[in-house]
Amino acid sequence: MINRECGVYQTTYEGDMALYPAPLARHASLGAVVVLVLLPLILDSHAMALVNLITLAAIGAIGLNILVGYTGQVSLGQGAFMMVGSYTAALVTLRLDMPFWVGLPAGGAVAALVGTFFGIPSLRIKGLYLAIATLAAQFIIEWTINHSTWISGGVQSTIYVPTPSFFGLEINSEHRRYYMVLPVAFIAYVAALNLVRSRVGRAFIAVRDRDVAAEIIGVDIFRYKLLAFAVSSFYAGVAGALWTYYLKIANYEHFTLTTSVSYLAMIIIGGLGSVLGSVFGAIFITLLPIALVYVVEGGAALLGFKYAAIADLLANLRLIVFGGLIILFLAIEPEGLYRMWGNVRRYFRLWPYSY
């Protein structure tokens, strides 16, 4: 948020340790929350569907950023961990007849267990090798879920889930689903902000910056690496479980390697090591294909093409733009949208004096 911290003096420890120490930042954040809560009043259900997709993506992206951006452990398995959460939630709902607010933490917990298991190789390997190991995790989990009928139900590995309800209130419209997704996202966001500035978060950052040095100053590297995997996959599991309740279906095709890659793209484009950046990335990557459709359809309409002629073009163009943007961001602004946002803020903070 744009704020001026001039003249802010903290006289208590509580004041100093607040999430937003400057008053203007506090008011702006509160304002943002109010706007988010009131959003369904002004948007129609089509726009709300987009907002929901973004919110869902943001939860997974924040989780991945804790692992990749803060702890420095590259993971290509986010999609698989979401898959675990998704199927867990579906099974908990169907077999145990539990409501969605039990299925969410259950999905998170099971995903955290699986994630921790696949984080064990990080004891011995790091960097590139770890990226490849998590790639293996993606394929192994996908295969296991797909091939065990006890988990996936057999028929095309699809499980249908009844419409979730909250104390008798059916969550059956985009607007209502928003109020199912938003609180979870809010908790995820605030929890991540607090986690990364706590003792644990500082340990994560120490492991990322120089693992040997971190060990010397007394950070138990293995423990914190596994913890990072656990937290990150918990987020992924909750996000996957929310997908299940949102779409009323659990299907492995929503969580393939492509999903893992697009979550990585979110945090790269949004900004590694930034919670707000993960949200920016989620917005950007979710809206990108939709914006592309508008642009291409508009262009095609101008030139007089039919939609059928451009459908093929659109699918391929999406791949090219997606990959091209990743390359472009890495080459030009490796710190992502969060850095750009910071640049804008800095400009206005000093405005009208340039420095």
Added chain:
Amino acid sequence: MAFFFDLFVNGLMIGMMYALVALGFVLIYKATSVVNFAQGELVMFGGYVAAALITLYHLPLAIAIPVLLGTMVLLGFVLERVVLRPLVGQQVISVVMVTIGLASVLQGSAALVWGAQTKNIQLPIRLEPYIIWEIYISPVNIVAALVSAGFLVAFAWFFRKSRMGIAMRAVANDQQAAMGVGINVRFVFAVSWAIAGLAAALGGVLWGSMLGVDTQLALVGLKVFPAVILGGLDSVPGAIVGGLMIGGIESVAAGYVDPYVGGGTKDFLPYVLMILALMIRPYGFFGREIIERV
């Protein structure tokens, strides 16, 4: 027993082709320490170019193959210059991500230019299998294994004897020292991408003639990871041994296990082997042992 040998021999032939793709991968890692997640897409691109030249424009093989190799070498040069060079010295995730982005771009543009339908590459090879000691061997596999073997031998010679090959080994060993003795490190980087393009071109023709060319061909690239990890990420003989091992093991396992689990063993077992290898011996059979405790 004949069943076993049938599976095993055919697996080894496939493994030979894995080795070919793995070689391009290892080469890039060795010289530039970039793990190239786009190697499969390079193979796919090579396959598309080959299909376009041979099937679409009906060029004779004697012209089509050199044109294909030239195109892919050029592509390798361009990719190194445009995509990889800005990221020299960046952190691991950036380099991994940029090759993933590259993979996406290659996949989209190949399908955009040539269409997503599967294309055939007709090579003048007979279709009926040879039967040797009750083992069925399809001629395409033999040609593929021979081409792979030939390329690997040529490559071994290049690395040991040629001036450029020795320079590449020097860069792989120590970039700064190589610079110090006057080796143009950037040029070496470019050449290793060009050779990776060459390997991908051959891989594209061979895999494409077996499986047909479409975007699915890129999945070969993911299959190569277990092979290179098993053999050692920075070892050329390791790429060959790893490729052969993965090819042989997955073929035998698929033959025996698939009926019980309903298929897909080939997509599963190599990765389990890889995880085990990573836990027990992360540098593989022949890789350089980097002593670094985490």
